[in-house]
Every structure is written in C-alpha cells, then in structure tokens.
Amino acid sequence: MAKEASNGDTNAASKPPPSPSPLRNSKFFQSNMRILITGGAGFIGSHLVDRLMENEKNEVIVADNYFTGSKDNLKKWIGHPRFELIRHDVTEPLLVEVDQIYHLACPASPIFYKYNPVKTIKTNVIGTLNMLGLAKRVGARILLTSTSEVYGDPLVHPQDESYWGNVNPIGVRSCYDEGKRVAETLMFDYHRQHGIEIRIARIFNTYGPRMNIDDGRVVSNFIAQAIRGEPLTVQAPGTQTRSFCYVSDMVDGLIRLMGGEHTGPINIGNPGEFTMVELAETVKELINPEVEIAMVENTPDDPRQRKPIITKAKELLGWEPTVKLRDGLPLMEDDFRTRLGVPRKK
Ligand SMILES: NC(=O)c1ccc[n+]([C@@H]2O[C@H](COP(=O)([O-])OP(=O)(O)OC[C@H]3O[C@@H](n4cnc5c(N)ncnc54)[C@H](O)[C@@H]3O)[C@@H](O)[C@H]2O)c1
Numbered sequence: 454m455a456k457e458a459s460n461g462d463t464n465a466a467s468k469p470p471p472s473p474s475p476l477r478n479s480k481f482f483q484s485n486m487r488i489l490i491t492g493g494a495g496f497i498g499s500h501l502v503d504r505l506m507e508n509e510k511n512e513v514i515v516a517d518n519y520f521t522g523s524k525d526n527l528k529k530w531i532g533h534p535r536f537e538l539i540r541h542d543v544t545e546p547l548l549v550e551v552d553q554i555y556h557l558a559c560p561a562s563p564i565f566y567k568y569n570p571v572k573t574i575k576t577n578v579i580g581t582l583n584m585l586g587l588a589k590r591v592g593a594r595i596l597l598t599s600t601s602e603v604y605g606d607p608l609v610h611p612q613d614e615s616y617w618g619n620v621n622p623i624g625v626r627s628c629y630d631e632g633k634r635v636a637e638t639l640m641f642d643y644h645r646q647h648g649i650e651i652r653i654a655r656i657f658n659t660y661g662p663r664m665n666i667d668d669g670r671v672v673s674n675f676i677a678q679a680i681r682g683e684p685l686t687v688q689a690p691g692t693q694t695r696s697f698c699y700v701s702d703m704v705d706g707l708i709r710l711m712g713g714e715h716t717g718p719i720n721i722g723n724p725g726e727f728t729m730v731e732l733a734e735t736v737k738e739l740i741n742p743e744v745e746i747a748m749v750e751n752t753p754d755d756p757r758q759r760k761p762i763i764t765k766a767k768e769l770l771g772w773e774p775t776v777k778l779r780d781g782l783p784l785m786e787d788d789f790r791t792r793l794g795v796p797r798k799k
C-alpha cells in the first residue's frame with residue numbers, strides 16, 4: 454500500500470509527480486529570453502521595451518525608481534503576462550533570474566543629473582556595480598548605455614571610440630560624465646576578472662516621442678517652445694554642435710549590439726551635425742515660423758562640438774541611422790502636441 458502522504462492523499466506515491474503549475478504550458482513560460490531593463494520607464498528605455506515585447510519569445514522586466522521616468526510610458530504593457538514592472542532603485546541590489554540586462558538607469562538630461570549630483574554618481578557607480586553583481590550571479594550578458602559625454606569637451610573631432618576624451622573631473626557635469634567613465638571601467642574589470650559578457654554603447658544625443666516635456670534637453674525644449682509660441686532659447690554662443698539620433702534608430706542599434714559578438718565600446722549616434730542655431734532655425738521652419746530665437750546664457754563646461762564616427766557600428770553591427778533630423782522632428786512634434794493639447798493649425 455502506498456505510504457500516506459502528509460496531505461492525506463493515500464495514492465500520492467502511485468501518481469506521476471505533479472507539474473509545478475499548469476501555467477508552465479502557457480505562453481508565459483515558453484519565453485526563451487528573460488530580459489531586465491533598468492531605467493525602462495524612461496525615454497529610450499520605454500521604446501526599447503516596446504521593441505523587445507514585439508518578440509513573443511521575450512519576457513521583459515523593468516526596474517525603475519521613476520526619478521525621470523514614468524509608468525505612463527509603459528501603460529500599454531502593464532498587466533501583460535510577459536511583462537513585469539518593479540519600483541526599484543539600482544543603488545540597491547536586485548536579484549532576478551535573467552539572461553540579458555540592458556542597464557540604462559540614470560538621469561540623462563543635464564538639469565536632472567545636476568539636480569542631485571551625489572545621487573547621479575551613486576547611480577552610475579553603485580548602480581552599475583549592483584547590475585554587474587547580478588550579471589555575474591545569474592550568468593547574464595549586460596549592456597551599459599554609456600554616453601558621448603565620456604569624450605567631454607572633445608579636442609578631437611569627430612570622435613571615434615579610440616579617443617580618451619577631455620573631461621573636467623571636478624566640474625558640475627562630472628557626476629554624469631565621470632560617473633559613466635567609471636561605469637565603463639567597472640564593465641571591463643568585471644569582464645576581465647570574472648568573464649562577464651559585456652556590451653558598451655556610447656550613445657550620442659537621442660530624441661523622439663516620450664521625452665519629458667520639461668526635460669531641459671535642447672530638442673524637447675525647442676519643440677515645446679515652438680508649440681507654445683515661446684522664444685527658442687539658444688544657449689550662447691549657439692555655434693556649439695550636436696548630432697541627433699532618432700530613438701527608433703537608437704533602439705535598433707542597442708539590440709544589435711546586445712545580440713552581436715562585440716563588447717564595444719561602440720558609438721551609436723547619427724553623424725548629421727548641427728549648430729544649436731541651425732537646430733533652432735530648423736525647428737522654427739518646421740513647427741512655428743512665427744517664433745523668435747533668443748540667445749540666453751549657457752551652463753559651465755558645455756561641450757563645444759560633438760559628432761560620432763560610426764564606422765565600428767557599421768562594420769561590426771551592420772547598423773546605421775535611417776531617420777534624418779527633418780523627418781524625426783515632425784514625429785516628435787505630433788507626440789508633444791498631443792500631450793500639450795495643442796493641435797496643428799488647419
Ligand atoms: N537620450 C540621450 O540623448 C542619451 C545620450 C547618451 C546616453 N544616454 C543614456 O541612456 C540612458 C537612458 O537615457 P534617457 O534619455 O532614456 O533618459 P531618461 O531620464 O528618460 O531615463 C532614465 C531612466 O532611469 C531611471 N532612473 C534614474 N535613476 C535611477 C535609479 N537610481 N534607479 C532606477 N532607475 C533610475 C529614471 O527614472 C528613468 O526612467 C541613460 O543611461 C543615459 O545616460 C542617453
């Protein structure tokens with residue numbers, strides 16, 4: 454006779470072992486890639502979530518403290534069986550079983566990263582250490598979204614990945630640019646010392662729908678100002694340059710980098726280079742020819758020029774941007790008009 458099981462079921466020993474849960478056979482458990490995105494409620498992160506969720510084999514977990522991000526950016530996925538959202542600050546350890554980690558968590562707009570500089574550097578250093586610790590523990594591949602700001606105020610122009618940069622270590626931007634430089638160092642030390650699979654993207658200025666309206670970055674400022682009919686605030690001298698990448702191109706580059714064989718660092722950005730006066734004139738022409746352009750005071754240590762060389766991305770990832778600034782700006786305008794409640798004039 455079968456030995457009585459503790460639950461009183463005398464037939465327990467003769468039955469096949471119970472399957473852990475009937476959900477095992479549902480779609481949820483058939484995923485073959487479990488992906489953590491830190492900072493996934495932010496601008497780039499939420500677009501990355503959208504793209505990764507399109508693949509039914511992916512299960513996506515977002516960890517975000519909502520400092521500059523919002524649940525609103527993820528509302529279409531909340532409740533989806535392949536999606537989880539965790540309120541979590543990366544300066545604290547996190548344990549989740551994942552195969553890949555996209556580590557984006559960090560405020561990106563200068564006004565936000567300068568707001569609490571000690572927290573920004575903690576996020577970059579302790580946050581990256583925690584995510585590397587997680588990658589080591591569960592054997593995950595980890596991608597860091599580093600930045601063109603590691604080149605500082607570059608003395609070499611345009612910039613390729615071999616340039617070591619010109620960064621002020623004690624300036625008001627250092628919490629971010631030195632923070633990201635340490636984060637890159639940690640990535641390579643974990644790779645060399647512990648064999649962790651790492652990927653580093655050096656992202657150049659990215660724009661698109663879902664940027665915070667009062668984010669403070671130049672493209673979101675100019676578009677919101679043009680829609681509201683306010684002067685476009687060009688920070689002096691206006692001859693400083695940036696190269697702007699549309700967010701869908703950026704997400705494509707990040708996914709290719711994660712899926713490829715190269716650690717990086719690899720520049721991901723659009724080499725089209727514009728002065729801030731040129732950008733203001735383009736926004737004025739496309740969105741509101743009536744607005745004025747006003748020259749205002751700049752902030753310390755503003756890099757004077759920035760343009761990526763993307764030969765590595767082209768050759769190693771088969772990636773290059775496809776959306777020109779003139780095509781991307783109207784797509785962002787639509788989103789800003791909807792959120793500001795200001796429809797286009799007929
Ligand atoms: N957008 C760009 O032009 C650009 C350029 C270079 C690099 N990057 C990098 O890409 C990443 C994403 O940038 P973004 O433009 O989407 O910025 P964002 O501010 O919209 O998103 C950052 C996200 O990280 C979250 N976050 C911040 N600190 C956190 C913490 N301690 N713990 C958990 N979550 C935290 C925020 O709440 C937000 O959701 C950042 O790492 C940024 O440095 C962006």
Ligand SMILES: O=c1ccn([C@@H]2O[C@H](COP(=O)(O)OP(=O)(O)O[C@H]3OC[C@@H](O)[C@H](O)[C@H]3O)[C@@H](O)[C@H]2O)c(=O)[nH]1
Pocket residue numbers: 561562563600601602656657658659669670671672674675686687688689693694695729751752755756
């Ligand atoms: O209203 C504005 C805002 C900004 N600017 C100028 O526009 C340029 C770009 O400034 P942003 O604040 O958009 O961004 P920055 O290029 O300085 O930094 C960004 O670079 C790369 C990323 O890591 C970050 O997203 C962010 O730090 C600067 O020269 C700034 O002086 C204006 O002329 N007017």
